[in-house]
Amino acid sequence: MPDDALRFGANYTPARGWFHHWLDFDLDELRADLDSIAALGLDHVRVFPLWPVFQPNRTLIRPRAVEQLVALADAAAERGLDVNVDGLQGHLSSFDFLPAWTRTWHRRSIFTDPDVVAGQEEYLRTLAAALADRPNFLGMTVGNEINQFSGAPHPDPDRITPDQAARWLERMLAACEEGAPGRLHLHAEYDAAWYRDGHPFTAAQAARLGAATAVHSWVFNGTAQRHGRCGTATEHHAAYLIELSKAWAVDPHRPVWLQEVGAPAPLIPPAHAARFTEATVANALDCPDVWGVTWWCSHDVSRELADFPELEYGLGLMTNDRRTKPVGAAIARITEQWRGRAHRPAPRSTALAVDAGEDADGGAAGAPGRSVCAPGGAFFEAWAVLTAQGVRPAVVLAERAADPAHLAARGITEVLRVHDVT
Template sequence: MMAPAGAPVRFGVNYTPRVGWFHHWLDFCADDVARDFDTIAELGVDHVRVFPLWPLLQPNRTLIRPGGLADVEKVIELADERGLDVWVDGLQGHLSSFDFVPAWLTSWHRRGFFTDPDVVASTAAYLTALARACAGHPNLLGLTVGNEVNQFTGTVHPEPYPASEGEVSAWLDAMLGALRTGAPDVAALHACYDATWYDDTQPFTPTHAANLGDMTVLHSWVFNGTAQVYGPDAFETRAHARYLTEVARAFQADPDRPVWVQEVGAPRNVLPRASVAPFIEATVEQLADTPQLYGITWWCSHDVSRSLADFPELEYDLGLIDEHGTIKTEGRVLARAMEELRRRRREGVDDADPPRLLLDPTDVSRRDLAPGGAFWERYMDIARAGRHPRVTLAATVEA
């Protein structure tokens, strides 16, 4: 049977400025942003996610620059003029292989990102100030603590900031509380890359991701081994984002909690040109009947300019718009796919009894959830045969 149509699925892009990439905050130019937003609006999106650079807005632990906050507000206003809503991220943090951590947290002043009381208090003060500056704008949808801050705790990071699971819980409570203090009437979220779901050493856990903040946020990237193992055109590669939504929903205490695919993209390091458009179409199609789907926000708006050095090669081709401001084939394909998804959602979501798959967290490690893992393989066998299964935690079933 078909469930009644609900709120429209939001469609947006992660905004990567065409001129200067995120370094544009150093020489902020409203005309450049306005031009970018004009092109972004042509894609039919309803929102953008923006990333002010933390070290530029809080260069000293007790200095939050009013001019930097004013630039963020100007971006929100420019979006509003073009009918675009805005999500704002706080701690950048980590973007496209580069880390942006304030000088007061590194080298001679290095201390615990997640554990030092002075750092936690100052970071919270910054997030409150940012949230307060953004809160009065009618097109503000909400705020995210930061972009993939869990990578700073990862064993793969060259200079990690260690934290325990309990310390992460306390830190997230403090950061989300800071956002809510500054903007009590808008959504407050946190976002992790997929090590949260797949890496048993990560102190940011599925329980954190699926229950803290006002919705569950997912970042789906198939260069994590999925496309390398299964191939660029495999069902598993195109179903990765949907798989993450189903696993995430199993960990949610609230079954009606929204799920946002906040980052998903078509990385050319694992997808040859001929595979990109089919990947986009299939990824969106797989997500079309996801229960409680809030939105899909594509990474990213613009290609990184070839004039900028030292990015991983894939970053130069991830955009829906090229470095000259022209909408690419990928952008047109995604716009059509999202239009079809919205049409299907208006007709209602197919909620006929799906196959069920039990997940026992006492018996299944996060490595089992990862691409190639035992649980992953069971899930994909069921999904490939017909429909995506409804994943349920064993504890939930027993209750």
Template sequence: MRFGVNYTPAVGWFHSWLDFSPSDTARDMEQIASLGADHVRVFPLWPVVQPNRTLIRQAALDDVATVVDIAGSYGLDVNVDALQGHLSSFDFVPSWLDSWHRRNLFTEPDVVASTAAYVEALAAAIADKPNLLGISIGNEVNQFAHAPHPAPHDTTAEQGHAWAATMVAAARRGLVSGREARLGPDPSASVLAGSRPTPLVTVAQYDAAWYDDAQPFGPEHAADHGDATVTHSWVFNGSAALHGPLGAGSVRHGEYLLQLAAAWNREPGRLNWLQEVGAPTNVVDPADAAAFTEQTIRHVAGAQDVLGVTWWCSHDVSRTLADFPELEYDLGLFTNDGRLKPAGEAFAALARSGLPAPAAPPSTAVVLDDVLPDGSPRSGVRADCAPGGRFAAAWLACAESAEDGRGPQVVLRSRLSDAAHTAARGIRSTVEVPDDLAGAAISVAHPATLP
């Protein structure tokens, strides 16, 4: 399992892209590498790179490429997020999408075309980097699609699919054209040529995609687009309030999201990436942060097909910067001046020791009723999966009773009759969720009951 860190620059936070300093970046990357991490996720600010719909600044692209090179000099691979988008309660949307020029991010043809041009240019600028882990389309861009965003860009699930497919295609075109421009023609017209690893293209969403039935971007958008399914785990979503900061429902939340992701993946074996997880001090006491970090990562390591865990974040936000929510100032593995914190020590101990991938996936799966008996879609599925929901409670009960300590898989009712699918995932028995969790026992079906 890979260990990574979301990179928050110690000097100037993400505003540092306005006056980029290679020396500051090198210092930060050296500290991150000292943890035993193997990758970082970096966040160029969209308005800095594309301040006008038809202007993509080459100097800004060069700065991104330099960050990738600096990280590589310390043995770190890099995932680059394109659309920032949203970071730590602040929106970074170009002026050509706001106020007098307000247009829909997801559906306006000129906006979609210009955004895709930026994604393609960014991918092309770094395509030849040997330490490029991949491109994520953006940081939780789905938060722009619905409340609680104060000014959402209304869209439908179908429009969300079209938008995501357009952005993924743009990133892949950029990876191909950028590699060919610098390394010569590729006869296969693919970034797969040669021994160089293939950069991943991913779509990152916050957990409303899994838990909020009103959110236009849902599990299918995560599972159907790109090369891996991304999850972001934050226990201030109700998990810690329900279970306590070190309760099973909190320290297993990242593991649970990974199992939900695997259920929605159409192809067994598709990689799942816990791309954001942290110990937010509004619900996790700083004294518990190290224990929360260790337990969360150990549970994640027990899930199948896990690409890795990428912790949020590298450095605390400086208190010289105003107006952040209080928890944002204390999420780093390092303090703002570079001192390693207890959570950082816990992360480093696991990263340096390594956690081997499990030999086999959990053999039991909890059945998620995504369809009605007649096969039509069932409403309220995501609410059932949210913290405190009926399905979430059933999964947690199974996880806590498992002899090997690993949480069960999740299988969709709509796919339960596909014997090839369940066999490929190693599912040999299933658990039905009782109608009344308070008064009913959870029963495990024998393998013979599976098709």
């Protein structure tokens, strides 16, 4: 595959048993799932070991569980699928999965307790090392939106500071690199990192730590409620997050992975999901430096499983009996359209300057006022207005808006301010 080829994949949700499949691991079922994913023309899957299943005790990383993860990767390779592994699960589809040695009678911070952090390092290093010799192993993602454990609205958070969050991320990424040197190791947050004032995981961390920036685009965050299913802001939300992330990046061409994006009902009704998918992906691919798109998710959650939020049951590209849905057919058309084509969109020559405030050191890294970037915020709405007018706005930090070298490196020739947008 050419180095500049776009990657298209799915977040793998097993058709039988959801992520509880690790408790009843069935390689034949897994192979059938992977066959159905490969049939859509996808080239990779993102997979989710359950942390308490793989490391039920701080000093026990179950060898059999690790062997099963490697078996999954090998089955994927047989079908031409690469594999990214999320380590610390963590949080999935409204459920928390934390090992007993971090909760209740053994309660200690998953971000700052020395023993817990050392256990996490060994776990991530072990998973990465087990896959390091597999050519189809892309790399590790530290965990799935684990930032949600660090503050509100989580009901029982392990509160930390931005400095503590940065140190934790650096240690986790280093453990992944030690286990499998040179792979695409990264971390991934839900959008509080971009939108919530005071959140300890920051936009700068997301855009500067790890081998790529991951963005997770969910329009149930107020975007679709405010702008409707066909609104410019709704259909461009993924593109907006990609461009917003580039404002904080030091490398002007740092790769950005649209690692999660889906069509959540009822805000995106099932009859409209294919259109939303096509528009969202097309708009995202109009952004430079996109590594790839990984849809959430591969298969629906079975109605036999209880207590999921209603929207979680219907997010799959396929039903839980592996029939392709209209949204899956849309993704298959997109992958076929892009196969063998280089991704080289024109630079976004007009940028909108974002002022999310200065941190205590006088810079924008902490973004104490980043709520301006959230749906309903002045910056978010101005970016949407420009986009609706046919402008392709990039985003630049206000403190870099007069930096000729930075602007030139990104192909920006014009910088607008929020008050310029009418």
